[in-house]
Amino acid sequence: MLDDDPAIVARRRAERDRVECEIALGASVSNDSQRIEDLRARINAFVDASTSGHVWGVDALRFNVHDRPSGVNRRATLRGSIRVGDGAAEDGWLVARIARDVTMTFDENDVTCARVWDEDGEFVLVECAETLEAWVTPERAEGTTFFVRGELRTVDGDALGGEPGGERTRRAMEIVEKTKGLGIATQEMVRARLDAVETRIVEHRHAAFAIMPRLCARILAKEPQLVALAMDSLRARDPVGLRAAAKMEVFEPKDFHPTLVQMSRALFVQITSEHFDAPPTYSTSCDDPAERRAREIGMKIACGLEMFIAEWTPRKSSDGESTSDGEPEDDPAWERFKSSLTTNGYFREEIMGSKLYKDLLTTAVREYRRSGLATKVRRVQNEYVQRVSEILDEKYDADDVPHANPSDASDEDWLVNAEQELMEELARLEKEREKSLVEATKKAKSFVSRESGFEGVDHNATPGSCPGDLNIPNGDGVFNLDAQTFLKELGKALRMGDDEKFRAYMGPYGVDSDDDQSSDSDDADFDFPQSDNESVSSRGLPEDDYFDAPPALRIPKSTSQIPTPPMPTFLPPLLSYCIEHDHCNVPAGTIRDGLRLGQWLNGQRSRMRASIGRPIGMNATKEEKLRELVNAGKLWIDSPGRRDWDEAMDALERWAMATNGGVDFNCPHDLKYDDIRLGAWLTTQRMRHRAGEQARTPLKPEQRARMDALVAAGKLWLDKADTWESKFEAMLRWSERVTGGAHCNVPYDCQFDGYRLGIWLNTQRQRFRGNTTKNFKLSDAQRTKMQDLVDRKKLWITVPTDTWERKFDLLLAWGNEKHAGEHYNVAQQEEYHGVKLGAWLGTQRQRMIGKAGKSKPLTNEQRQALQGLIDAGKLKPTVRRAPKSPKRRAPKSSPTNNPMEPSTKRAKR
Structure with missing residues (x-):
């Protein structure tokens, strides 16, 4: 049994x-x-x-x-x-x-x-x-x-x-x-x-209105802590407790009394969200929803108390000893006792769960319970059970159980405002972090200004001295920067001892890297802006190339003391390639002399496109040389395959005339016309138009004017028409057609009336919660419509915690409706009330044998619910199958494989 x-x-x-x-x-x-x-x-x-x-x-x-x-x-x-x-x-x-x-x-x-x-x-x-x-x-x-x-x-x-x-x-x-x-x-x-x-x-205390048997109300009035223990037993639902709850011998479901039950908010949430069907002897039916809810709360507490008393009351055998040989829980003394047995080899290295292990464990538990070591633990565990017995034996007094009204209960607005309170708490913590960050920044700036001096470069030593050999003093106490020595020391700091590798990394002047890893970027070069009257020296720097620094660090105007930097590293291999191929258009993947020449050249093209019409900057020598190659026809800046903007717009106009008489220029995104990816091009132009001057490459005035003319004529849209209302109506139609109007929770992969409705609804939930930056905020009207569905319990915004229980209830409803409760084996592809019930059941079977995959493991309650159906023969379990051994194939009968009939090759040998 x-x-x-x-x-x-x-x-x-x-x-x-x-x-x-x-x-x-x-x-x-x-x-x-x-x-x-x-x-x-x-x-x-x-x-x-x-x-x-x-x-x-x-x-x-x-x-x-x-x-x-x-x-x-x-x-x-x-x-x-x-x-x-x-x-x-x-x-x-x-x-x-x-x-x-x-x-x-x-x-x-x-x-x-x-x-x-x-x-x-x-x-x-x-x-x-x-x-x-x-x-x-x-x-x-x-x-x-x-x-x-x-x-x-x-x-x-x-x-x-x-x-x-x-x-x-x-x-x-x-x-x-x-x-x-x-x-x-x-x-x-x-x-x-x-x-x-x-x-x-104090803020998290809650007084819940409940209707329960008067005996329960008496006990909770004198021992409020019992409501937590009752809820703990209700959630555990072991067989002993379930049998006791089915009979309800202690707290008979009669003489119901309205009362207030003191508890925490967390405990109230557990009680109201816990799914538990009333025993057959306990009725909670009522026409008034508020009263029915109060009766359900009272039923759960009463059943939990019944379970608690049954679990903790020792069962006696004929000789008066306890018959429970299960391991004591929450008993540190037992844990130490069992650990000692394991260390001393009592369990004989048996696998946990084997028959011998269970027999040894049962004997150990029995001896432990007989010992004086467990006396104190038993007294603590049975303290509340004894207290319940004392209360039941006391003379009944009506004043012990005051009558309560629903209005006496605590306000439940905190259930709705919980998310708002959480966001406020997170905002408060964020402000504290920002405050700490600001204080840390102020301290850092204070330290820098106090210790480092002017922009971090003041030198406090005596004039004419400098650490190391980077700056060699002259007779006037003015330091002359030795660029080669400086770069050499910088290379050591970067752990790049090879001068050639370091120059390849830093570029020709040690200030700009020519090895641009980007394939095509419109980012401008690091140019120094200069006015028209500034002259440029042979090395590409303004002649007035020094700042107002302290005298100890001022660099003289004369550039004759500064060594001429070496020739740019990437230009020699580029010119060598040009001699070999009669052009300099190096493919993107070309590597020469250990340098990624193709990637570097693509970066230079992008920079030259961005610098057209701008002053030549610090890379003047390199840029002038590259432009000479362009003028000589050896190098292109814009790819020959790249179409001109006007050419693409003309192609769009030809497509519009050919397809709809020039009424609509809104071509599909994947359209390719006249060897031009016209749809992708138009999408890019819309983005550039919306970004205005903030675009990476803004539209020219004449280009913008041409697009504006089409928009004004109603032939081109820049922002796609809002389809929110039509998709919302489609969601309501789906609800009526699939669920009979029960709910609007469209599955994620659902497509309906030509819309990817599930993906759309998932996005709207994110927008409603405010935790997405990819979409605009919901308008007030849109938020009101969604809130109305939420208030009517037809739409959830955050995934409900009882999703599993609801689907399990659907499984039971399916079996009762389709097969009169004989079995609940839903076919894999079958849907029920808009839920893919077969796929869900298949996942639960896998979780039962430990193959949870991306899902969380089953809880004890969920596993027990499924196991109950399996034990009753109403649900087929998933059987673990042993891996199949590979089949050995017999060799084919052929002249080559038959040693008695040698092949032609063997005959030749």
């Missing part, structure tokens, strides 16, 4: 993130067991007072004795932990707040320090990472970060050795009181975060 199977009886609950807290007691207390227990009780009472009215996400924080002294300078410690449920991250910070306050409230002789951590390490340090000193790294701070009298301190773990949480932490506890606290900025940031915990928790 299912009841006797330990693998099924064991609770299939996923381990949630844990936040743990450890409190180190003083040396005077550690050796006195009675004082330890008294202090533990006082600290737990302090926790209760600090968290009054708060409902934890899953577990309430409780401290127990964790470690007792076993040697010199060893301290007793108390430890408590909580499971942080979905959306209950603030509970972790509440634990950190309690740890800090305990060290501030209790006498330092009783409590010396406290530490908090989660599975990722010291999460308090993560909050203030930007202010930490450089030596405080995760490796050096793990297990050695404490609160001491409210101050955050870290001991260098590398200096202590040992494992975090073990010997290293114990050593750190002994010296942390003598350790200096972290920086002031760190302390302020941590203090601000912890002080804000109480406000945040």
